[in-house]
Structures are given as structure tokens and as C-alpha cells.
Amino acid sequence: MDGTVLNSIAAAERIWTTWALRHGLDVATFLPTIHGARAIDTVNRQALPGIDPKAEAAWVTQAEIDDVEGIVEVASAAKFLESLPARQWAIVTSAPRALALRRMAAAGIPEPEVMVTAEDVSAGKPDPAGYLLASKRLGVDVTECLIFEDAAVGIRAAEAAGADLLIITSTHDHPIVTPHATLASYDAVSVHLDATGFIRLLPI
Numbered sequence: 001m002d003g004t005v006l007n008s009i010a011a012a013e014r015i016w017t018t019w020a021l022r023h024g025l026d027v028a029t030f031l032p033t034i035h036g037a038r039a040i041d042t043v044n045r046q047a048l049p050g051i052d053p054k055a056e057a058a059w060v061t062q063a064e065i066d067d068v069e070g071i072v073e074v075a076s077a078a079k080f081l082e083s084l085p086a087r088q089w090a091i092v093t094s095a096p097r098a099l100a101l102r103r104m105a106a107a108g109i110p111e112p113e114v115m116v117t118a119e120d121v122s123a124g125k126p127d128p129a130g131y132l133l134a135s136k137r138l139g140v141d142v143t144e145c146l147i148f149e150d151a152a153v154g155i156r157a158a159e160a161a162g163a164d165l166l167i168i169t170s171t172h173d174h175p176i177v178t179p180h181a182t183l184a185s186y187d188a189v190s191v192h193l194d195a196t197g198f199i200r201l202l203p204i
Contacts, residue, residue: 001091001092001093001095001100001103001104001109002035002036002093002094002095002103002150002151003035003036003074003150003151003168003170003171004074004077004148004149004150004168005073005074005077005078005081005091005104005107005109005148006071006072006073006074006077006103006104006106006107006109007071007072007073007074007107007170007171008064008068008070008071008103008107009035009171010069010070010071011064011067011068011069011070011071011103012034012035012064013031013034014067015060015063015064015067016030016031016034016042016060017031018063019056019059019060019063023046023048023051025046030046033045035151035152035153036094036125036149036150036151036152036153036154037094037124037125037151037153038057038094038095038118038124038125039056039057039060039061039094039096039118040053040054040057040118040124041094041124042057042060043056043057043060061095061096061098061099064095064099064103065098065099065102068102068103068106071103071106071107072107073107073108073109074168074170074171074186075170075185075186075187076185076186076187077109077186078107078108078109078110079186080186080189080191081109081110081112082110083190083191084191084199085193085199086112086113087113087114087138087139088138088199089112089114089138090112090113090114090115090116090134090137090138091104091112091114091115091116092115092116092130092131092133092134092147093115093116093117093118093130094118094124094125094130094153094154095117095118096117096118096119097115097117097118097119100115100117114134114137114138116130116131116133116134116137120133121133124153125151125153125154125156125157126153126154126156126157126160127157127160128142128157128158128160128161128162130157131145131147131157131158131161131163132161135161135163142161142162142163143162143163143164144198145161145163145164146163146164146165146166146199146201147161147163147164147165147166148166148168148183149165149166149167149168150167150168150169150170150171150172155167155178155180165180165181166180166181166182166183167180167181167182167183168182168183169182169183169184170184170185187204188203188204189201189202189203189204190202190203190204
């Protein structure tokens with residue numbers, strides 16, 4: 001979701017900067033580690049003494065729900081999603097459901113019939129559990145799926161799941177080095193269903 005169909009970098013980094021400063025973390029070092037990961041996993045990675053990780057993650061999540069300023073659609077993402085057959089796509093996000101829905105609404109992104117959020121898995125990305133659960137709910141093998149990713153932990157999760165992978169580069173400030181296919185703009189592809197019902201993305 002974040003970085004593939006909407007851009008919430010500014011909002012997320014505002015909240016996490018406040019949290020990091022409160023706990024004496026080096027913001028410049030810390031911020032690159034937050035993207036694509038569940039809040040609870042990010043908090044736990046810091047191994048801070050004397051805190052309640054669940055309470056800290058809950059604070060971050062509520063702050064993010066309250067602050068959606070600057071959250072925008074990745075260009076043409078909503079139009080692209082609306083062109084997909086409803087039961088053939090899913091969102092797999094490290095955000096809790098309430099936050100995911102809030103950000104999607106702020107960016108004008110349609111809610112999918114299948115959505116896997118932070119509450120649905122016991123292990124977040126880079127564990128592939130979220131992608132495996134989504135493919136199960138879609139009724140297809142994960143190897144028949146194409147996963148859209150932008151963050152390092154998400155890319156590792158997609159690779160571990162065994163799915164094909166497309167890297168969305170719209171929100172990257174610098175070129176990304178990857179062996180996977182990349183897509184800079186949803187305007188560059190069109191959606192077609194083949195005779196077997198599989199979705200094919202064709203260049204425009």
C-alpha cells in the first residue's frame with residue numbers, strides 16, 4: 001500500500017521522528033528502517049529498556065491515524081486498481097486495518113475485497129506470511145501472483161513467498177538497483193485479461 005499505491009512518507013516520518021526523539025534515537029539513522037514494517041516490529045527492533053512495545057506501537061498507530069496531511073495517491077494508481085477484476089487483487093500492508101483504511105480514504109484509493117493487514121499475521125514483512133495469506137484468500141497459488149513492492153522488507157517478503165515481483169519506483173528519490181522488473185508510472189501499462197482469466201500487464 002504505502003509506496004506502491006499511495007505516498008504517506010511525509011506523515012509517517014513526522015510521527016516516527018517524534019517517537020524517535022522521545023526515546024533518544026538518532027533520527028537520521030532510524031527513519032530509513034521504518035518503511036514497509038509493522039509498528040510493533042519497528043519498536044521491538046530498538047530493544048529499548050523499560051517500555052511496553054505494544055503500547056508504543058499503539059501510540060504510533062493512533063498518531064498516524066490522526067495525521068493524514070500530505071498523504072497522496074501514487075499517480076494513476078486508483079485508476080489502475082479500478083481496472084483490475086475485483087476478486088483478483090489484494091492489498092497486503094504492514095499497517096493496521098484502521099490506519100490502512102484511513103490512508104486509503106485520504107488518497108482516494110479503492111478498498112479491495114481482499115486485504116491483509118498487520119493484525120492478520122503473527123510475523124510481519126520480511127516474513128512472507130502476509131502474501132501467502134492473501135493468495136489463499138484470493139484462491140490462487142502465490143506463484144501465480146504478481147506482487148507490487150517498493151520497500152526492502154517487502155521485497156524480501158515477496159521473494160520468500162516465491163511470487164513474481166514488480167518494483168514501483170515512483171516514491172524513490174534515488175534509482176533502485178534490483179534484478180526485478182520496475183515500473184515508474186501506472187500510466188505506462190494497461191490491464192488485459194487473457195482467455196484463461198489471467199491478468200496481463202501490457203506496455204502502452
